[in-house]
Amino acid sequence: MNEETLIVDLYELTMAAGYFEQQYNPTVTFELFIRELPEPRNYLVTAGLEQVIEYLQNLSFNSGQIEYLRNLPSFKNISQAFFDYLSTFHFSGNMYAIPEGTIVFANEPLIQIEAPLIEAQIVETYLLSMINFQTMVASKAARVIHAATSDGQQRGVMEFGSRRAHGPEASVLAARAAYLAGFMGTSNVLAGKRFDIPVLGTTAHSWTMAFESEEDAFRRYQDVFKEKATFLIDTYDTVQGVENAMKVADDFLAVRIDSGDLAEEARKIRKILDRNGRQEVKIILSSDLNEYKIQDMIRKQTPVDYFGVGTQVATSFDAPALQAVYKMVEIAAKDHVQYRAKFSRNKVTLPGRKQIWRFANRQVSHDLICNSDEDYSNQAFPLIRQYIRKGKVIVDVPDVRQARRVVADHLQQLPQSLLSLTKKETYPVKISSKLMNILNSLKNQMENKEV
């Protein structure tokens, strides 16, 4: 059963029914793009494409779903032929996209759907929801990684946000997006199993509280997990916590501190560990961390080996929504292309299917948004490639591990100022003269029609 088919705004389906009743189903192109980067993001990291491709491959309506729709008041006037059409519905179009893990900017089409109008319309809601969320989390996670390694040292960050993610499935997708951006792994076990990414964890306060004393709790933990044991030392008092850990265990992996002034606690605990010859024991810090708190701790030379980051990355707490939209840009008429754009106030869109050319000379310098038939291959590389032709996937779709390598490469080529956690000058995304000409002539054409 494919429940995801009905994760769709009703109007996509009523419009689909309307097009069907009007026997109007030309091939169209829609583009998915983000109007504006939320403050203070300087760039975004694309994520979610693998799930979009799976969705497009599996999209179909079963009889229970069709029966449900048929009985909705909105479909009262719709003929049986439409529901018969839905029963054999599948995605038969083309799909172009920017690969996962690419650094992108405002107004750059992340996905293009070229398909019969009805198909292109029905997939809108799911595509937006998946790309908006994973791209948002990956973009936040990249900032956290940057902060954690801002002194040039590699330092692992673990994704611990499942309990604060927006529901159980969001926790799995957030874990994927964070790993894609460079996190070392996640505490979410289903994400580990489904996407083959490392699952990580320490221990909770409840283990300590379950036994008569902290010492007893630690002894029993060590008894089971041996040299892999990580002790959470702040249930009662961190100094006593680390002393209990050293008392029960000759050899253990790490201590975690989850409350208080983390920088101060870490320094205190590191000293105690070192004084007792436990230089090899790692320190893990957690407790509502974000990129700013982490950067601050690194600046203070806090002795820390790993960070656990939860809420802030799994919800992209400071910017909890991306404003990706999905807009029609052209319609294939019999012998020519009809361009389409929207001219609502502050919501103008650019017509025609596009390509983005990225210009680089060691470091990336700027992007040029062009019509899809423009060619700058002698000076730049194209960001958009085709993934699906006539409903069939035509390339090996990179998985999250491959996308993760793309992120690392791209971030290295980015102007350093863009990596800053505060808003810097905007990366130059230019629009080709051809594209501007198409826009202007379309605008003139519309205005003449109105007169």
Next chain:
Amino acid sequence: MNEETLIVDLYELTMAAGYFEQQYNPTVTFELFIRELPEPRNYLVTAGLEQVIEYLQNLSFNSGQIEYLRNLPSFKNISQAFFDYLSTFHFSGNMYAIPEGTIVFANEPLIQIEAPLIEAQIVETYLLSMINFQTMVASKAARVIHAATSDGQQRGVMEFGSRRAHGPEASVLAARAAYLAGFMGTSNVLAGKRFDIPVLGTTAHSWTMAFESEEDAFRRYQDVFKEKATFLIDTYDTVQGVENAMKVADDFLAVRIDSGDLAEEARKIRKILDRNGRQEVKIILSSDLNEYKIQDMIRKQTPVDYFGVGTQVATSFDAPALQAVYKMVEIAAKDHVQYRAKFSRNKVTLPGRKQIWRFANRQVSHDLICNSDEDYSNQAFPLIRQYIRKGKVIVDVPDVRQARRVVADHLQQLPQSLLSLTKKETYPVKISSKLMNILNSLKNQMENKEV
């Protein structure tokens, strides 16, 4: 296949394995509560319990899941007996909770799990994720409803946030929580089907852009949807839009405006409609609305019949995470109860399983958090009731429609000042002397142990 079983932080399962290896599995009680209301919330609306109950009823591990766990490095030291235990694992404990739709405050236990330690530990992540998210959205949605009806007129609010929710499943749960809080329905079709709630929708800019002209687009829409047609009039120009709508349709339901200064546009369009004898045509406003913008429009006496609210409610944009936690409060020893509390800095918890008594005299006056064996039934009513006994559901679990009626009742009894959109004096939640005594004696006991 029950994929949700693995939506769990790894440490829940490693601790479970540790308890198992230590042959330590006493009956314990955990409580789920929210430490602090996010600014500027004056109250929360509980939501998500129905899904939690389904989860507890269905919880089990299949062989593929067990095989995956067995091969993780974290389970290297764990005996086969534990994996055999998992293969017959199910929830066998008791569950108490505050019904969905109840108005609640900080530190009030929303769910209590009384079960063998291993079971109580394993369910933590899922419970937190589900209750945090749905309660957050329902609480935001209640504010939006309050704003939309702040002049005393009933005005419907539709949930349109699926494309900005945190992934596809979050869109379905957000729709449920918004409906629970009083929204008239949602655009999310799966939410409609799964929870039997109204699905609603209008039309998108793409319909207008798909045809040669707006007039042609509207004519074709009217041709299919007749008197139920709603026209989105801002693709090019709203005045021309409403004129096109009136030109093609003698009878239609509504117009929607989705950009520009909505209050100004609504006034302008209402005048044009009325001047043309279209008093019955409704106006729907949307475009990144929240409770503040809506309250402002109502204060300006904007002529509006319905609001469509998306991003802001589906992500609880201004407060995109609740900080619910799940803490052990007691352990059943052979002949007595051992209380448990956490004394980490700023993270102190209250020991013992509790009841909350709500005192009301026409209007609600205060809550008293008590130990579960205290009885104030002659003066107050208890918020917490039992849902599951020894793993079996013992009451009819109210669905979202019933919970929706609870919200309306509870909001009516709330002191009016708490309904304000800004932060007001905190509602009084007191702690009983018995509970304070338990806390203090536990603290003394711990301190003596340390000496």
